Amino acid sequence: MSDIDQFRQQTRTWLEANCPESLRTATPEGELVWGGSTVDFPSADAQLWFERMRDKGWFCPQWPVEYGGGGLSPEYNAVLESELRRLKCRPPQINLGIWMLGPVLLEFASEEQKRALLPPMTRGAIRWCQGFSEPNAGSDLASLKMSARDAGDHFVVDGTKIWTSYGDKSDWMYALVRTDLSASKHLGISLIVLDMRSPGVSVAPIDLISGKSVFCQVFFDGVKVPKSQLIGPLNGGWNLAKRLLQHERSAMSKFGEFSLPTHFHLLPLIRQYLPEPTTPAEHALYARAVACAMDEHTYNLTVQRMGEEARSGQDISGLMSIMKLVHTEQERDKFEVLLDALGYRALGWDDEVFSAPEQAITRAWLNSFALTISGGSSEVQLNVIAKRVLGLPDAK
């Protein structure tokens, strides 16, 4: 038996012995485990699985062993991933630090920084959040203003970050800050990491049109950040940010973020709310519903195709660039059909006249507006496809 076959055999045996039976299903909404200084486990099994994978070094299977990783080559990691898929193991934890910041630290951080920051990540002990967008720097991210002023051995950070997911629950933040006010906008940006418990940091959750949300605004008032927490070169943060966003996309595809099952299946809902269409308008609504469902099916097949192409070593950057756009636009179109099908029943707010699924549709519809904006609006996605994938020229 070759070494890799042996590894596959050992991995399979280990997973079968160590992944609790109850965790061999898709993760239901609300049962994701977020790693951090305090972890809410939905079950004792979830805690067991978390601890076993952590101790095996498989939160970060490909990271070097000296930082607490699993030390697996890409080839061996592919075996581990395929065995995890085979057994349908839930991810033991979700952690923005590992998916996005970690690879950038491995590539750009100093040895000292790696030794300080990576081991707690591989133990799932720090919950990370991302500080990129600002109130006046959304789609035009590079116009960000939050400043980090040089004060000898530390920076003094002033400003605000917005749309920070789970800012109120996170331990540390990686943030883009302006370190050179005179340079052109892409050249004066640096990447820093900071402790969310530092004096001067305050967090305010943001209510959306759909109600409570995971988004926060974070305020920084004279926050001292040691210079040892600057990652990469001073004023060289923009390249690191682009790298981070690349990791975000590949992590999202790898961890199936794109293929999270939608909670609203259009065709059964249409049948339920409009069992016998008779008028031309009702038939037209049916036609829209079927077309939406079919488009969603083509998207799910595209997720599958992208995975297969990635595993066979093909360049999937073009496909990757369309996924966020397609998924969020399709979800929005679907809610428009549902709204027309449900009438007033989709417009209820906190009243028992409306069923729980109806209220969920209302909230999800309102939330779908955020989806076509956050993480790069649809218009930005179209710009990216036009310029980077299709090579269309810049405007004069």
Next chain:
Amino acid sequence: MNLLYSEEQRLLADSAQDFLAARSPVAQQRRLRDEACPEGFDQQLWQDAVALGWSAIPFPESLGGLDFGCMGLGPVFEAMGRNLSASPLLSSVVLSGSLLHLAGTPAHQDRWLSTLISGERRMALALDEHPRHAPLQTALKAEADGDGFRLTGNKYFVIDGVAADTYVVAARTSGQPGEAQGISLFVLEADAPGLSVSALPLIDSRNHARLCLDQVQVGPQDMLGEAGEAWPVLAKALDRGCTCLAAELLGAAQMLFETTLDYLKTRVQFDAPIGSFQSLQHRAAGLYVDLALARSAVMAGLAALDDEGLNDAERGRLVSLAKWKAGEAAARVSNEAVQMHGGIGVTDELDVGLFLKRIRVAQACLGDSDYHCERYWALDETRG
């Protein structure tokens, strides 16, 4: 189910593309049109394609085929779409050949399928009777006459029907139009008494025909399968045909998109390439998205044809998804291609119009968007 072409299928894609780019470029299609070629395709090209093995792709080795699977047809049809190449691969091999393969007796296969694969015989399927594809509406009357039948009625939009050697005709031996039960398949030679064939020219300048059957006599040996029981086999052959058309539509749309993208980069107005304008950039990006989704649907449709693990409803659903999405994407790409080319886009001189015309006909063939939307819906319902 695998959504990628295999190594062998990729090699076939390259060889098909090289062959058609050299022997059957778009200019050739224009020449066939201008010379009003009655067959609508180049006979020598077809014989050379047969020599490459194309007519043997989907059939088992025991019947003289290559046993390459239906998915192996995908790369060939994509290349046909890209080059706008006309050939009887769909009508003779995929539709008629599949019916002989799936429903024929060894005697049928020996008589018709072997010569079809060798290229000596060209066959066409006479099915549609209405302006829209509606196979269950088959009404052409087959009246019992001794131990055989007499066929009377008309068939329209018979693909490659002009100058075919032999026809497979769908007829009703019992039941009512709209019912699956009662449809039967008969094989007729072109010289059968009472059969007349005439051209039915469509915008794509290819070979489409109308067949008039007046008391055409057929014997029991000319029937494929049992009387009145042809629907499952017919549906299976149509699934293959639909998916091949979807691959052709995808290839044509991809080519047209690339042509249009080049134009956006080179056409200068207001002192700038028009592709630098954001309104056009976003529309071009939208077309790219549609093509990517269509490719996934087409690959799933092709894979479904060979997947023994799927039931008829599951396979039919994926096939209809492929034909629907490829048709929708191709129609959108072709409309936008004309618009983005501006004035030159509406001239006959530019090839864009030839693509537009072929795409619209291929979209209507074997079921347009509405047909496949309704079929997807109906099959989704039976899935529960």
